[in-house]
Amino acid sequence: MQPAKARKPFPTHILVFLAPAVLLYTLFMVYPLLNSLRLSFFEIGPQNQTTFVGLDNYIKLFTDENFAPRFWGALGNNVVFFLVHMLVQNPIGLLLAALLASGGRGRGFYRSVLFMPTILSVVIIGFIWNLILSPLWGVAQTMMSWVGLEQFYKPWLGLESTALVTISLISVWQFIGIPMILFYTALIGIPEELTEASRVDGASGWATFWRIKFPLILPTVGIVGILTYVGNFNAFDLIYTLKGANAGPEYSTDIMGTFFFRTYFGQQLQLGNPSMGATVAAMMFLIILVGVLVYLILWQRRVQSYEL
Amino acid sequence: MRKNVVFILFLAFALLLASCGGGEETAAPAETEAPPVEEAAPSGEQVQLVIESWRNDDLTIWEDKIIPAFEAKYPNIDVVFAPTPPAEYNGVLNTKLEGGTAGDLITCRPFDASLALYDQGYLASLNDLPGMENFGDVAKSAWITDDGSNVFCVPMASVIHGFFYNKEAFEKLGLQVPKTKAEFMAVLEAIKADGTYTPLAMGTSDMWEAATMGFQNIGPVNWKGEEGRKALIAGTGKYTDEPYVKTWQELAAWAPYLPDGYEAVKYPDAQQLFTLGKAAIYPTGSWEISVFEKDAQFPMGIFPPPLDNEGDTCYISDHTDIALGMNAATQHSEEARTFLSWMTTPEFAELYANALPGFFSLSNEPVTLTDPLAQEFQSWRESCEETIRNSYQILSRGEPNLENELWRVSAAVMNGTLTPEQAAEEVQAGLDSWYTPTQ
Incomplete structure (x- = not known):
């Protein structure tokens, strides 16, 4: 624009390259998202007419005696679901990655096998685990009796106290491959010289891992964390497959996704309520947005990335 | 100069992509709309009716027994039974009705789910359907407005x-x-x-x-x-x-x-x-x-x-469990009404109740059942309230x-x-x- 820099024309080609993606994303993601946010400020009458109600839907979600307990319950359960993944899935994923990265025979085989559940359909996962844990024909009980533990067997998927953690662990089993592969690629990207140098300096394997390797893969730790967060607060399918939209018993496995589904689409005799559903969806969006912002501001800015 | 040529080529390619993308987006809904709409056929021409249902278990019964019996009588009407899994039916149906892509005949859930569809204008009133008089008040109770003035589905069966x-x-x-x-x-x-x-x-x-x-x-x-x-x-x-x-x-x-x-x-x-x-x-x-x-x-x-x-x-x-209504937006209302009217006949009642033992006709006409367990269930209607x-x-x-x-x-x-x-x-x-x- 400045005549002095006239030799640098506007980079039209960048716009052209971006156009297809921008168009498609706007049309199929941004527009529906904004439209759904818009819907959360409206109420739909019996004749399909919409009236603007401002923040009424949100107030209802937080204070109404039907919606509030379900919302907070679902949010609480979702936090538990997320914590199980953070405390079980990611550390084990890191451990497996460290073992794989340390070399040895059959590495490729284990890598594939451990990643396998991730690419299976969730319906198959649900079916398999239902069968394994079934009190009628499950192998869990039989296998526990081999080591004399059968008195500890419980119908875990059906009990209010254990159903949520059981499903979380099934989900961990399914998705363990993702943190594992991410950590693994980060670990094998660390140059030999660094680990060699630490060995020369007399550091133990343990110290090498925690003092040299782990700080170097911290950016990946952050990415795995945020991926887990986004994935877990969007989760729905496994619980729907195993427990249905009512997420029983007594809503003990209800998370944001199932709560949204029930509200938006309805369930059995309960008719769907699109505007309240959109309100729940907006809250899910907000929760994820806050998480991503926290990650970008508090984590990504502070963590030092090293050029290797 | 050469750079410019490359740039123009890329531009053309990008535009092509963009237009393809746009084209796809407008083409998709039209494609899904196609089967139920087609051209409004003048009488005598072959007309296709699509039935929306959650009874995917009954697919073979409809295809092998019920539809052939109907088509034998009305050869110009081609009926397609297109079920959705039960748990998804209500959601899928609502979306299809809103988008104008639902079939001509709609299987009705009892009471409010269907009443809501009628109130929103998606189901047509069937008060004057010939044969509706074959059903008693209890049979119709699940598919009638609260004031009893409009019936909107033909009762099929109870369990x-x-x-x-x-x-x-x-x-x-x-x-x-x-x-x-x-x-x-x-x-x-x-x-x-x-x-x-x-x-x-x-x-x-x-x-x-x-x-x-x-x-x-x-x-x-x-x-x-x-x-x-x-x-x-x-x-x-x-x-x-x-x-x-x-x-x-x-x-x-x-x-x-x-x-x-x-x-x-x-x-x-x-x-x-x-x-x-x-x-x-x-x-x-x-x-x-x-x-x-x-x-x-x-x-x-x-x-x-x-x-x-x-x-x-x-x-x-x-329990009154299942009925069939007509999509108010159907292009073939005459043929759809012909099908619904046929469903009120004892012929359909007997065909359906015997093909699906355990689903009992709600018709006032007596139905002869062949399955002994179904007979026994039906006999309770005589002895019990x-x-x-x-x-x-x-x-x-x-x-x-x-x-x-x-x-x-x-x-x-x-x-x-x-x-x-x-x-x-x-x-x-x-x-x-x-x-x-x-x-």
Whole structure:
């Protein structure tokens, strides 16, 4: 624009390259998202007419005696679901990655096998685990009796106290491959010289891992964390497959996704309520947005990335 | 210069991509719209009618028996049965109706789900449909406006609740079919003491069995069928009343006789437990007949919900479950009405009820059934008072949804995490929070 820099024309080609993606994303993601946010400020009458109600839907979600307990319950359960993944899935994923990265025979085989559940359909996962844990024909009980533990067997998927953690662990089993592969690629990207140098300096394997390797893969730790967060607060399918939209018993496995589904689409005799559903969806969006912002501001800015 | 040429090439390519993208986006909805709409055909030309349904189990019956019988009479109408899985049906149907891509004929869920569709103008009124006079008021009750002025679906079938039992097991253990509640519990105890069979095949994992096959099955005897159901709607009866608490108490008493780990037993598990001959009694409804007769290798019998004292009036849940209506936006309303009208005839009733033993015609015309179990179920209509599930009419309109609440508390009562009294209080409190009976 400045005549002095006239030799640098506007980079039209960048716009052209971006156009297809921008168009498609706007049309199929941004527009529906904004439209759904818009819907959360409206109420739909019996004749399909919409009236603007401002923040009424949100107030209802937080204070109404039907919606509030379900919302907070679902949010609480979702936090538990997320914590199980953070405390079980990611550390084990890191451990497996460290073992794989340390070399040895059959590495490729284990890598594939451990990643396998991730690419299976969730319906198959649900079916398999239902069968394994079934009190009628499950192998869990039989296998526990081999080591004399059968008195500890419980119908875990059906009990209010254990159903949520059981499903979380099934989900961990399914998705363990993702943190594992991410950590693994980060670990094998660390140059030999660094680990060699630490060995020369007399550091133990343990110290090498925690003092040299782990700080170097911290950016990946952050990415795995945020991926887990986004994935877990969007989760729905496994619980729907195993427990249905009512997420029983007594809503003990209800998370944001199932709560949204029930509200938006309805369930059995309960008719769907699109505007309240959109309100729940907006809250899910907000929760994820806050998480991503926290990650970008508090984590990504502070963590030092090293050029290797 | 060369750079510019490359740039122009890229630009052309990008534009091509963009136009393809745009084209796809407009083409997609038109494509899905195609089958139901087509060109409005003048009479004499071949017309296609699409039926929306959740009964994907019945696909072969429609394709092999019902549709050919109809098409033989009306060769210019080509009927396609296009079912969606039951759990997705309501959502999918609503989306299709909103988008204008739904089929010409719509299978109607009972009561409010269909009423809402009618109120939104998606279902056409069928008051003047020839043959509608073949149905009584109870049959039409599930598909009529609250003031009774407009019928919008042709009633197809009802299902009757009861208990299946394994005749072989009963013979082996020398047991008599129980008539009273005391006898029922004694039979359960005897089966448990023997140990060969699981006394009752049922689980609470899916929750609806506890409500539908438990609560709504044995309850009508306690709340005296229609009398109790109408009292709930009128507000003169409450779920905290004795009949309802008593029903939950009876359900809670079943717990020791259910399979081990019943909290995690799902509906198909319970079905298999029974059809494999490992369980003696299965509380359920007539819709199981065809599945069970196919899978079970032993003779089966049925008995109605047990009574307090022998000789009391018996009450059964004869639940209006399924009907067929017409999409108000169909291009072929004449042909759709022809099909619906044919569905009111005894010919269809007999065809349907015999092809699907366990689904009983709601027509006033007598229907001859060939399946012995279905005959027995139907015979209860003579000897017992009939009612429908008490949560279906009007009472499941608000939030919290009564039907969902009944699922939840009935399962919790059987799991032992709620007492019958707590269950009653929670259900009634939920209902009171939005429902004011009109006097």
